[in-house]
Amino acid sequence: MGSGNRPIKYYNSPVDLSNEILSELILCNADNSTINNVTIKGSETLKNNGFLVLRTDNSTFTNINSSNNYYGIYMDYSSNNTLTSNNASSNNNNGIWLYSSSNNNTLTNNTASNNNYGICLWDSSNNTLYCNNFINNTNYNAYDNAYDTSTNQWNTNSKGNYYSDYTGSDNNSDGIGDTSYQISGGSSIDYFPLMHLWEKPPLKGDLDDDSQITxxxxxxxxxxxxxxxxxxxxxxxxxxxxxxxxxxxxxxxxxxxxxxxxxxxx
Incomplete structure (x- = not known):
């Protein structure tokens, strides 16, 4: 058992996991997994990793709430995953961390708030991030360091992400900032920063809110x-x-x- 007598779960093969309350969740070599509607609340002082994803590819992570950990969502050498509608809040270090060749992941409608760092991409490239919220993180809302390369995409051709420290204006009131947002730590840029918090429009027929019709x-x-x-x-x-x-x-x-x-x- 982990913090608060909540279980720690570890998987090293594909898993379909939903509706759990845990202290820590670890996937290692668990390609093609699906995680949905999981709450992870550990201990920030014990350096719990919250949701730790190691060498796991081609998986879907949805509606994960990881709070009061050391790291909220920590991905290491994990690629081609989709992260949607997750919340990483009040973690002592990074809310979301993509580390060491975690490439080609797509992140949409996620929120990282009140962490030390909102999101950190380190030595990870070709990731796509849009319609995410980075709110009131202590040091940087978004920190991208891919060894001085600018290979992470922080917007689509029409919209990017919301940053609570963005100070630009919106003279035409289209909800998109008139000036770009420079991602700290590297040369990446969000060319279409959102002026307001992104709220996912409901998907007709998606009653369990997993972004799928089943x-x-x-x-x-x-x-x-x-x-x-x-x-x-x-x-x-x-x-x-x-x-x-x-x-x-x-x-x-x-x-x-x-x-x-x-x-x-x-």
């Missing part, structure tokens, strides 16, 4: 339709796929058809 979402909608699961206005907006103002078995059927269509394309 049969699980259809099952949740069916439970709502028969009254065994509560529904509010926010859930209605996501579950009412048919657009008739209510949640019914028709919505469940449409979501199931969407999931089947997506699966056939894979």
């Amino acid at each position: 049969s699980k979402d259809a099952a949740i909608v069916l439970e709502i339709a028969v009254g065994s699961r509560p529904c509010n206005s926010q859930i209605l907006a996501i579950a009412d796929v048919s657009g008739d103002g209510r949640v019914s078995s028709l919505d469940a059927l449409m979501i199931l058809q969407m999931a089947s269509s997506i699966q056939k394309k894979l």
